Amino acid sequence: MKRVVVRLQSSILFFLLTSVLVISGCRNKEQGQVAGRPPAPVVVAGVEQRDVPVQIKAIGNVEAYQTVQIRSQVNGQIQKIFFKEGEDVREGQPLFQLDKRPFQADLEKAIGQMKRDQAQAENLRIQADRYSALEKAGIASHEQAEQFRAQAKADASAVEADKAAVDAARVQLQYTDIVAPINGRAGSLMINLGNLVKANDTPYLVQLNQVTPIYVTFSVPEANLDRVRRRFTSGQLKVLAYPKGQSDRPAEGRLTFIDNGVDMTTGMFKLKGTYQNKDRRLWPGQFVDVALELSTQKNAVVVPTKAIQTGQQGEYVYVVRADSTAESRPVKTAGAFQNLTLISDGLKTGEQVIVNGQLRVAPNAKVIVQSTLPGTQPAAAPAGGGL
Numbered sequence: 001m002k003r004v005v006v007r008l009q010s011s012i013l014f015f016l017l018t019s020v021l022v023i024s025g026c027r028n029k030e031q032g033q034v035a036g037r038p039p040a041p042v043v044v045a046g047v048e049q050r051d052v053p054v055q056i057k058a059i060g061n062v063e064a065y066q067t068v069q070i071r072s073q074v075n076g077q078i079q080k081i082f083f084k085e086g087e088d089v090r091e092g093q094p095l096f097q098l099d100k101r102p103f104q105a106d107l108e109k110a111i112g113q114m115k116r117d118q119a120q121a122e123n124l125r126i127q128a129d130r131y132s133a134l135e136k137a138g139i140a141s142h143e144q145a146e147q148f149r150a151q152a153k154a155d156a157s158a159v160e161a162d163k164a165a166v167d168a169a170r171v172q173l174q175y176t177d178i179v180a181p182i183n184g185r186a187g188s189l190m191i192n193l194g195n196l197v198k199a200n201d202t203p204y205l206v207q208l209n210q211v212t213p214i215y216v217t218f219s220v221p222e223a224n225l226d227r228v229r230r231r232f233t234s235g236q237l238k239v240l241a242y243p244k245g246q247s248d249r250p251a252e253g254r255l256t257f258i259d260n261g262v263d264m265t266t267g268m269f270k271l272k273g274t275y276q277n278k279d280r281r282l283w284p285g286q287f288v289d290v291a292l293e294l295s296t297q298k299n300a301v302v303v304p305t306k307a308i309q310t311g312q313q314g315e316y317v318y319v320v321r322a323d324s325t326a327e328s329r330p331v332k333t334a335g336a337f338q339n340l341t342l343i344s345d346g347l348k349t350g351e352q353v354i355v356n357g358q359l360r361v362a363p364n365a366k367v368i369v370q371s372t373l374p375g376t377q378p379a380a381a382p383a384g385g386g387l
Contacts, residue, residue: 044352
């Protein structure tokens with residue numbers, strides 16, 4: 001029985017010693033692999049302090065400053081078109097001309113009627129004056145004189161009505177010349193040369209959009225209403241618009257409109273920015289990324305957004321130590337501006353973070369810095385002759 005116990009104890013001791021040797025060998029192997037790994041090539045950027053705008057971002061839609069649908073105010077046939085589709089037109093420029101002949105004839109008829117009534121009214125006025133004189137002399141009765149005076153007044157009123165008819169006919173004739181009411185850009189022709197048009201019945205002839213200046217409309221959550229209203233009343237707020245696919249050189253405008261209510265279904269309220277749009281980067285109907293600048297955060301700690309990594313424990317960055325090893329450090333972010341991310345905790349100014357090559361980097365492993373992003377060390381730029 002003692003021999004069995006001794007043999008069992010020997011077997012357990014042998015098993016424990018073997019396990020220790022195996023684990024020790026594995027650890028030595030892993031350490032050898034880390035120590036033997038070549039330095040990972042990386043690109044770094046410096047941690048900076050900058051004045052960063054506090055922004056509210058949204059998706060906006062470009063709208064024409066003014067939109068006019070050109071329609072005919074009289075019935076007629078299109079005889080001339082004075083512009084081409086898609087070209088700019090100026091206020092007062094002729095666009096269409098309708099057949100003038102029916103309206104010219106109506107005008108001449110109204111003028112003839114007016115002249116006839118004027119002659120008749122003048123004759124009755126003279127008769128009324130004559131009978132008024134005869135009435136004073138006692139030759140004509142009061143009834144006769146009064147009859148001529150009443151008839152003269154009626155004919156004078158008819159002349160006034162004829163003048164109004166002439167003016168109306170002249171206006172109708174003027175409506176055959178259709179001009180641009182605004183400066184704008186012409187769209188597609190909806191009705192071509194030779195077609196008949198009806199007053200306020202046919203589809204519009206062409207649509208004009210004023211694109212200089214131009215609007216951008218966007219909506220933001222109602223939680224920002226108080227902040228936006230306070231800043232809006234204290235001064236003009238800058239609104240940046242980035243056309244789709246562009247991340248730099250935004251169009252710059254000013255906030256000019258806050259809607260008078262919040263949409264109860266979405267909890268959003270509408271804003272509108274006005275842009276001069278002299279280079280015509282913005283176009284009606286276009287979708288843009290909008291950034292409304294409310295204020296500026298002074299001396300904010302920022303790093304390039306590409307440096308921020310996300311793991312199981314949250315966001316982190318790789319910091320390059322003085323001994324050229326990479327440290328995985330958790331950080332707290334506080335928003336973004338363009339290609340920069342604001343850091344509220346975890347980094348200090350002057351440290352270097354890895355922005356490219358993170359997939360080859362292991363914590364505490366050696367790295368080799370191939371390049372530093374330009375502009376990340378503005379203080380050292382003058383000594384080097386520029387960025």
